[in-house]
Amino acid sequence: MAMTIAEVSERFELSQDTLRYYERIGLIPRVNRTKSGIRSYTEEDCKWVEFVKCMRGAGLSIEVLVEYVELFLRGDETAESRKELLIEQRDLLQSRTEEMLRTLQRLNDKIDRYEQTIGRKEKTLKRLD
Amino acid sequence: MAMTIAEVSERFELSQDTLRYYERIGLIPRVNRTKSGIRSYTEEDCKWVEFVKCMRGAGLSIEVLVEYVELFLRGDETAESRKELLIEQRDLLQSRTEEMLRTLQRLNDKIDRYEQTIGRKEKTLKRLD
DNA sequence: ACTTGACTTGGAGTTCGCTCCAGAGAGTAC
DNA sequence: GTACTCTCTGGAGCGAACTCCAAGTCAAGT
Numbered sequence: 001m002a003m004t005i006a007e008v009s010e011r012f013e014l015s016q017d018t019l020r021y022y023e024r025i026g027l028i029p030r031v032n033r034t035k036s037g038i039r040s041y042t043e044e045d046c047k048w049v050e051f052v053k054c055m056r057g058a059g060l061s062i063e064v065l066v067e068y069v070e071l072f073l074r075g076d077e078t079a080e081s082r083k084e085l086l087i088e089q090r091d092l093l094q095s096r097t098e099e100m101l102r103t104l105q106r107l108n109d110k111i112d113r114y115e116q117t118i119g120r121k122e123k124t125l126k127r128l129d
Numbered sequence: 130m131a132m133t134i135a136e137v138s139e140r141f142e143l144s145q146d147t148l149r150y151y152e153r154i155g156l157i158p159r160v161n162r163t164k165s166g167i168r169s170y171t172e173e174d175c176k177w178v179e180f181v182k183c184m185r186g187a188g189l190s191i192e193v194l195v196e197y198v199e200l201f202l203r204g205d206e207t208a209e210s211r212k213e214l215l216i217e218q219r220d221l222l223q224s225r226t227e228e229m230l231r232t233l234q235r236l237n238d239k240i241d242r243y244e245q246t247i248g249r250k251e252k253t254l255k256r257l258d
Numbered sequence: 259a260c261t262t263g264a265c266t267t268g269g270a271g272t273t274c275g276c277t278c279c280a281g282a283g284a285g286t287a288c
Numbered sequence: 289g290t291a292c293t294c295t296c297t298g299g300a301g302c303g304a305a306c307t308c309c310a311a312g313t314c315a316a317g318t
Contacts, residue, residue, distance in 0.1 A: 005294090005295075006294075018275090021276065025275095033296090034284095036284050037284080037295080037296060037297095038296075039295080054235065055232065057228055058228060061274085062276095063274095079246060079247055079250075086240050086243065090237060093229060093232065096229065097229045099186055099187060100188070100222060103183055103186065103222065104187070107218065107219040114212035114215065117208060118212065133265085134264090135265090146306075149267090150306065150307085153267095153268095166265080166267095185305090190305095191304075
C-alpha cells in the first residue's frame with residue numbers, strides 16, 4: 001500500500017525533485033518516513049499529490065495552495081476559511097477561463113481569415129495557370 | 130493620432146517598461162521614433178500591443194509570439210506558416226482551457242461539499258442550543 | 259539660461275516554480 | 289566486505305517574464 005517516491009513520481013508524472021520540493025514548501029502535508037528516513041507515501045498522501053497537481057495545472061499559485069494546506073492542517077475550525085479560499089480561487093479561475101475562451105474564439109476567427117485569404121490566393125494562382 | 134509610450138501604457142494597462150521590453154525582444158514590430166528618438170505609436174502599433182496583450186493573457190508564450198511577428202514581418206509568403214502556428218497555439222489553448230474547465234467543476238464540487246458540511250455543523254450547533 | 263519632467267538605452271535585479279547537484283546514509287546482491 | 293542502487297538533505301542554478309535602475313537626452317516653461 002505505501003509507495004516510494006519513485007512510484008509516486010511515476011504514477012503522477014511529477015519528478016522526485018518536484019515531489020520533495022512540494023513537501024518542503026508545505027504544498028502537501030509532510031509524508032511519513034521509514035526508520036531509515038525514506039518517504040513512504042500513503043494513499044492519503046497520494047490524494048494530496050493528485051489534488052495539488054490538478055490545481056497547479058489549472059494555474060492556482062503555490063502560495064495559495066500552501067495556505068490551503070496550512071488551514072487544513074489546523075483542523076475543522078478552519079473549514080469556513082478554506083471554503084472562502086476555494087471560492088476566491090474558483091472565481092479567479094473562472095475569469096481566466098472565460099478570458100481564454102474569448103481568446104480561443106479570436107484565434108479561431110483569425111485562422112478562418114487566414115484560410116480565406118490563402119484560399120483566395122490559390123484560386124487566383126489557378127486562374128493564372 | 131500618434132501616441133506616446135505614456136498614453137499607450139495607460140490605454141492598455143501595460144507598464145512602459147513592459148512596452149519597451151516587448152519591442153526590444155520583437156514581440157511587437159519596431160515602433161517609429163520622433164527625430165529626437167522618442168517612440169511614436171501609430172494605431173497599427175496599438176493593434177499589435179493589444180493583440181500581444183490578449184495572447185499573453187491567454188498564456189501563449191513570448192517565444193511563439195515573437196516567431197509570429199517575425200513571420201509577419203517577412204511578408205505574404207509566410208501566411209501558411211503563420212496559419213499553422215496559430216492552429217498549433219489554438220489547439221494548445223483549447224486543451225488548457227478544457228483542463229481548466231474540468232478543474233473549475235472540481236472546485237465547485239468541493240465548495241458544495243464544504244457548504245454541506247458547514248451547513249450540517251450549524252444545524253448540529255443549533256440543536257444543542 | 260536653467261530647471262523640470264518625460265523619455266531614451268543597456269544592463270542588472272526580481273519573482274516564480276521548479277531542477278540539478280554534491281555529499282552522505284541505507285538496503286540488496288554477490 | 290564492497291559494489292551498486294535508491295534515497296536523503298540543503299543549497300545552488302535556471303528559464304520565463306518582467307521590473308527596476310543609472311546615466312543621459314531633449315523639449316517646454318519661467
